[in-house]
Structure formats: C-alpha cells, structure tokens
Amino acid sequence: MTNNKLFPYYDYKEEKIKNGVLENSFLFCNRNFNSTCKKHYDSIKNKNGIFICPYGFSSLNHNSENYTSILVEKNHNKKLSKRNTNKKDSKVVHSLDVVDRIKKYFQSIDARVNAKQHIIRKFDKESSVFSTKKETLDDTLHELRKLNNILKKQAYTLKIDLEKSYNTNYNINLRSKNILSTTQLISARLNAYDFTLNPELIELSPKNNIAIYKKFDKAKQCLEVITNDLMINLKGTSNCKFECYNIIDLLPFILFENAIKYNYKDSEINCEFINDNNSKLDKIIVSNKAIIPSETELSKLKDKHFRGQNSSNINGSGKGLYIAELICNFNSFFIEIEIEKEKELENKEILGTFKTIITTANTVYN
Missing domain, CATH: 3.30.565.10 (Histidine kinase-like ATPase, C-terminal domain)
Structure with a gap:
C-alpha cells in the first residue's frame, strides 16, 4: 500500500517505524528499535497528545493516527535526542503551531472516515432491507403462481361443466366454491407478504x-x-x-x-x-x-x-x-x-x- 503520511509513523501491525513523505525517521529509531520502544508505543496507543519516547524523541497521537520519531518544541528531551541524532538526520524542531495544523489534518481525516462509515452503514442497511423484500416477494410470487395454475384449472373445469347440459347445480356450486376458496388463499398469501414486510402497520387499524x-x-x-x-x-x-x-x-x-x-x-x-x-x-x-x-x-x-x-x-x-x-x-x-x-x-x-x-x-x- 502507498504511504501518504507526511511524517514518520509507527506501524502497529508490522511493529516498526516507517518514513513519511516529507520527513524520514531518525536513523537511531530504525537501527535500534527494541522492546523498550514497543512498550512505549503500546502504552500510548489509545491516548491523544504529544509524548516523549525513552530515547528523547516526540510522538504525536490523535485517535487512530500517529506521527513519531520527530522533534516537537517543548515536547522532546534535548540531551537524549541530541545524543541519539545522526549527522544525516533532519534536525527540524516542529513548532506547536505545526502540531496544531497536524491535529486539524487528523480531524479532517476522522471526519472523512466517519462520513464514509456512515455511507457504508446506510448502504448495508438498505441492501439488507432490499434483500429481505426481494426474498419475501420471490416466495410470495412462487406461491401465487402455483395458486394461479390451480385457479385456471378450476375455471376451465367450471366452463366445461356449464357447457354440459346434464350437469347438476351441485357440480356447478362445488366448482364455484373451489374457485372462491382459491381466491381466498391468494388473499392470504398477499396478506402474509404485507405483514412480513411491515408488521407494525397492523396496529394502525383497530x-x-x-x-x-x-x-x-x-x-x-x-x-x-x-x-x-x-x-x-x-x-x-x-x-x-x-x-x-x-x-x-x-x-x-x-x-x-x-x-x-x-x-x-x-x-x-x-x-x-x-x-x-x-x-x-x-x-x-x-x-x-x-x-x-x-x-x-x-x-x-x-x-x-x-x-x-x-x-x-x-x-x-x-x-x-x-x-x-x-x-x-x-x-x-x-x-x-x-x-x-x-x-x-x-x-x-x-x-x-x-x-x-x-x-x-x-x-x-x-
């Protein structure tokens, strides 16, 4: 994955410090990373603010974002950091004003992440509702097709009975009763469909x-x-x-x-x-x-x-x-x-x- 962080940061998953786009970490941090360093990062993982590592460098945390292996004015150990700085290292000491701007940048990231998560949650919810409605509709249509075929056969049988002069009223009444029963079954299926999707609507009627x-x-x-x-x-x-x-x-x-x-x-x-x-x-x-x-x-x-x-x-x-x-x-x-x-x-x-x-x-x- 491409790194888009401006300054060095600690990768909790890989448990190592990585360089930023504008500034690299101190060589000391890369060459001497040890259990003491890991304990430091674990101890500040869920905390916000500026912290000083055991070797004098600054760490800046804001929610899930972090920068480390940098120097922030009034928030680093001058003697320790100077002793652990290599000639090839950047010796820039970041002002508190820069830190404030970094915090605002972090906050903008949080806002974008929250907005994306809200969109994803809304999409998941709508997808779930759509899936449920589709499933219920598919079940209902399957039953209605079955009943429709029965109804067509019953109507055809009634038509034949009506064309036969020797058929009694009993036969015709029976066929009519069968058709009525099937239509009532269709109504039951449709009521089940409505109830499954919107059960709370039932309470709107007395x-x-x-x-x-x-x-x-x-x-x-x-x-x-x-x-x-x-x-x-x-x-x-x-x-x-x-x-x-x-x-x-x-x-x-x-x-x-x-x-x-x-x-x-x-x-x-x-x-x-x-x-x-x-x-x-x-x-x-x-x-x-x-x-x-x-x-x-x-x-x-x-x-x-x-x-x-x-x-x-x-x-x-x-x-x-x-x-x-x-x-x-x-x-x-x-x-x-x-x-x-x-x-x-x-x-x-x-x-x-x-x-x-x-x-x-x-x-x-x-």
Missing part, C-alpha cells in the same frame, strides 16, 4: 371482535379444495370472540399449511378446540404425524429462515412459524410447540406427533 373458530373452519374448507384426499379434522367448537387485529385471519392458514407440508404419508391433520370450565376457548391444538426434529432444532423452529434437517428436501422458506408467532404476539396469544415421539423408523428417523399449541388471550366476548 381491533375487532373475531370468532376464532370460524377462521379455522374457513381455512380448513379453503385448503381441502387443493389438498385432495387429505383430511383436516376440527374437534370441538367455540362461539367465543376475541379482540384481535384482522391479520389473525392468516394464522390458521399458516398452521394448517405447515402441518400439510410436513405431514407424514398424508395422515390426518387434527385441530382441537379446548374450552375451560367457563366455556371460554382456552387452547387450539393443531397436530399431525411427522418426522420429529431433534431437541436442538426444536428450540429454533420459530426462528426466521430456520429449517430442520428433516425439511431440507421440502420446498419452503422457513418463515411460517416465525410469522405465526408474530401474529400471536400482536394479538396477545401465545404459541408453543410440543412433540410426542412414537417410534424409530428404519432410517433412524423418529416418527411422532407434532403439535402447535395456541393459548388464547384473556379478553373474550361470548
């Missing part, structure tokens, strides 16, 4: 009294349209309403889709509504058969982007349970994960029941 059971029932009906023979069973019921933000609509979709994605061999998915002694909805438990994650992975499943070893071959972004916990936090709900190990498979994987448990808020309206 809370409403929402019947949670109906939200899970609606999500079940929508998802069963595209999951063919896969069954989602609702056990129990509830008429309780909770004071929630509208984003709560998204919660059952996330929990059911997470169960569908990691379900073992298309086994049934259960959603149980548990009421307390006062008929208040206390817990919602979504459970499915799955390959159980390790204990280490279990504690990380709600972390953003985390995906366990067993899910490495399954498409996903690792954000489902992370978003679910965000939604719960906004609505004073609590989410936890429990597992019940059942048996070890031939490939050493553990099969069991994976449970996502939602504990509801205290505020309830019947």
